[in-house]
Amino acid sequence: MGSILKIIYDNKYSNEYLLNGVHPAVISYIQKFSNENRNVDSIKNEIASVNTDQKWSSFFRHSNFLGYYTKHFGNENIITIDEIQDDESIYLLPIEVGTGLTDFIGPIILTVDGVTYNYTFVDTIDTRVLDKLKSGKVKLLINLIHDPLYNTETIDEVEKYFSSYGIDGSNIIIIGGNNFQEYYKFYPKNKIKITYGNLLLQQAGERLNYFPYFSGLSYISDAVNETDLNSNIVRPKKFLCWNRTMRAHRYWLAYLALKHNLLSDSYFSFLNPSLDINSLTKILVKYTSDYEESSINAEQIYKMIPYELDTHHLTAEQKRGFPTDNNKKEFYENSYIHITSETSLGNSMSEGIFFSEKTFHPILNLQPFIYIGCFDALKKLRELGFKTFHPYIDESYDDEKDPIARFKMIEKEIQKINERPIEEIHQWYYSIKDILLHNQTQLKTFSIINPFENAFSDIKKFYTTQTS
Numbered sequence: 001m002g003s004i005l006k007i008i009y010d011n012k013y014s015n016e017y018l019l020n021g022v023h024p025a026v027i028s029y030i031q032k033f034s035n036e037n038r039n040v041d042s043i044k045n046e047i048a049s050v051n052t053d054q055k056w057s058s059f060f061r062h063s064n065f066l067g068y069y070t071k072h073f074g075n076e077n078i079i080t081i082d083e084i085q086d087d088e089s090i091y092l093l094p095i096e097v098g099t100g101l102t103d104f105i106g107p108i109i110l111t112v113d114g115v116t117y118n119y120t121f122v123d124t125i126d127t128r129v130l131d132k133l134k135s136g137k138v139k140l141l142i143n144l145i146h147d148p149l150y151n152t153e154t155i156d157e158v159e160k161y162f163s164s165y166g167i168d169g170s171n172i173i174i175i176g177g178n179n180f181q182e183y184y185k186f187y188p189k190n191k192i193k194i195t196y197g198n199l200l201l202q203q204a205g206e207r208l209n210y211f212p213y214f215s216g217l218s219y220i221s222d223a224v225n226e227t228d229l230n231s232n233i234v235r236p237k238k239f240l241c242w243n244r245t246m247r248a249h250r251y252w253l254a255y256l257a258l259k260h261n262l263l264s265d266s267y268f269s270f271l272n273p274s275l276d277i278n279s280l281t282k283i284l285v286k287y288t289s290d291y292e293e294s295s296i297n298a299e300q301i302y303k304m305i306p307y308e309l310d311t312h313h314l315t316a317e318q319k320r321g322f323p324t325d326n327n328k329k330e331f332y333e334n335s336y337i338h339i340t341s342e343t344s345l346g347n348s349m350s351e352g353i354f355f356s357e358k359t360f361h362p363i364l365n366l367q368p369f370i371y372i373g374c375f376d377a378l379k380k381l382r383e384l385g386f387k388t389f390h391p392y393i394d395e396s397y398d399d400e401k402d403p404i405a406r407f408k409m410i411e412k413e414i415q416k417i418n419e420r421p422i423e424e425i426h427q428w429y430y431s432i433k434d435i436l437l438h439n440q441t442q443l444k445t446f447s448i449i450n451p452f453e454n455a456f457s458d459i460k461k462f463y464t465t466q467t468s
Contacts, residue, residue: 003073004464005456006089008138009066010080010126013040017066017078021059021095021124025112053109058098059124065094065143068452081128084137090463092141092173093129101144101154101174105161122165134166139463142174145199145451148344148354149176152186159192169193173462175455178352195458196352197451201384204360205447207325208440216323217310224332224365226437231430238418238425239266240331240367241339242358245320246272246305249345249372251280252287252407254301260415263307265422267331271319273305287404324357327364336429337417338362342373345403353380363443366436368393368429370413375401385442387435392428393417 011018011027014037018027030043044060051057070078084091097103103121110117122130132138140162149155159169169191179196212222239262243250254270257263275283277298284294310328311319332338343356353374359381362369368389371377378388378398388395394416397409417425450456 003077004089004460005069005073005092006077006079006084007066007069007092007094007141008081008084008129009078009094016040019059019096020093021097021121023056023108023110023112023117023119023124025110025115025117026056029112047110047112050111051109055103055106055108056110058100058103059096060098065096065145065452068450072450072453072456081126084132088464090459091132091138092459093125093133093138094141094143096143100147101142101151101158104142104158122162130165130167133171134168136168136171138171139459140167140172141459142172145175145177145197145455146356147176148178148356149174149180149183149194149196149352150178150344150346152183155183155192155194156187156190159187159190173455173459175452176352176354177356178354180352182352193458193462195455197453197455198355198446198449199451200357201355201360201443201446202449202451204357204364205443205445205449207327208364208444209447211327213325215326217326217328218313219310219326219328221325221327222329223327223440224329224367226366228329228333229366229430229433231426234422234426235334235336237266237335238262238422239268239337239339239414240335241266241268241341242309242361243268243270243341244272246270246274247344248283248286249403249407250341251275251283251301253339253341253372254304254307255284255287255297256411256414258297258300258304260418262414262418266418267309267335268307269309269311270301270305270307271311273302277302287407327361329365332362332365332367336367336422336425338365338367338369339414340369340371340373342371342377344374345372345407346374353377355380360443363439366433366440368432368436370410370417371398372407372410375399375406385445386439389432389435392432 009017009020013030014034018030026047029047030040033043044057048057108119129138133140162172163169173193173195176194176196180194183194208223212220215221241253243253250270257268280298280302281294284298285291288294309331338361340358340362342358343354353376363386370393376398378395382388394413397406400406400409
């Protein structure tokens with residue numbers, strides 16, 4: 001299967017391509033175990049055990065870009081540096097970044113086999129490819145499809161970083177999890193190319209085909225199905241709300257949980273406190289506008305976290321990073337309404353909506369939801385064929401662009417529902433059973449999409465008039 005898009009991978013271990021962006025010393029260290037056929041992750045962990053700076057390992061993480069590419073374009077379009085030709089193909093050097101764009105900026109310190117290296121990302125690129133990146137013959141493809149793009153300053157810093165090495169922004173593509181065209185409003189003269197995909201929507205739909213399975217949190221993950229529903233049993237909890245990595249709006253949620261006494265008859269998790277009390281107070285003041293109240297609540301929240309549901313068995317370090325495919329069915333079976341706490345609230349300028357796996361957890365598990373994320377997110381979900389829950393839940397908050405004002409509207413809805421008898425919530429839940437089943441079925445239809453299809457199409461438009 002031919003394609004105008006060609007991707008460059010130069011290193012292999014056994015039959016596995018090693019990702020670009022990894023220091024040559026790491027590549028050499030991995031390849032010396034070829035005869036032993038060891039697992040790459042075990043070798044990486046061996047290197048990690050002697051390194052405190054983890055930026056080097058960010059480029060190991062990936063969203064199976066290579067798998068999706070080969071599925072749709074075939075292995076014959078994966079080439080080495082030496083196979084670049086003087087033709088009309090679009091040559092891409094894919095870089096899969098795990099934790100964020102800042103990993104490209106600044107020095108990285110790495111020790112391998114007793115030797116310490118101090119380097120920056122560009123030092124990982126073969127000089128022959130670097131020359132072709134400078135000329136524009138090869139394009140740098142930065143894949144961050146699993147995360148949203150919202151920070152215009154960081155993207156600008158990345159563009160400046162590569163420009164300092166002679167790589168023009170027009171030869172750099174970023175694939176994010178949302179359509180972040182607002183970047184050009186702030187930096188109209190910048191040339192970096194931004195596109196997006198729907199990886200986590202596809203993965204959530206696909207997951208329905210694989211339940212039950214043993215998940216990364218060491219328990220059986222499964223989803224709630226129609227056969228699990230029993231209208232004769234009243235569930236014990238009203239809300240379910242997961243908050244793993246604590247962000248500003250999740251501290252606001254912790255404040256609401258205490259203020260409205262939600263913890264007594266709902267499931268909440270709050271992990272990974274990353275702030276001291278003074279910083280936490282400042283975050284709460286943005287929401288409450290009351291320093292004294294915020295200070296009191298900051299102390300309560302600080303003492304409360306971690307507040308856990310399914311992570312008690314993990315070490316503090318393990319709680320900072322684990323797979324997103326965990327789905328403990330019992331929490332969904334024993335609660336009614338999901339408070340979806342997305343990665344970001346966006347901002348009043350941002351129209352690039354990002355859906356992570358968090359958006360799809362309630363849909364997977366036949367739950368209605370109140371959505372804490374970007375404005376117009378519910379509108380976008382409806383465009384994707386899902387149904388939402390107005391008028392029982394007043395969803396006018398979805399139209400509010402200001403994040404704080406939107407959150408205050410959501411607070412009123414949470415408070416209103418929390419004041420209702422659980423028997424009333426139970427009756428309403430079963431009155432919308434058809435909507436919940438529709439949403440789960442609709443999610444499954446996305447299991448077969450190519451999450452990079454839009455990105456591949458955009459890349460062709462960026463650099464050619466051909467669409468084949």
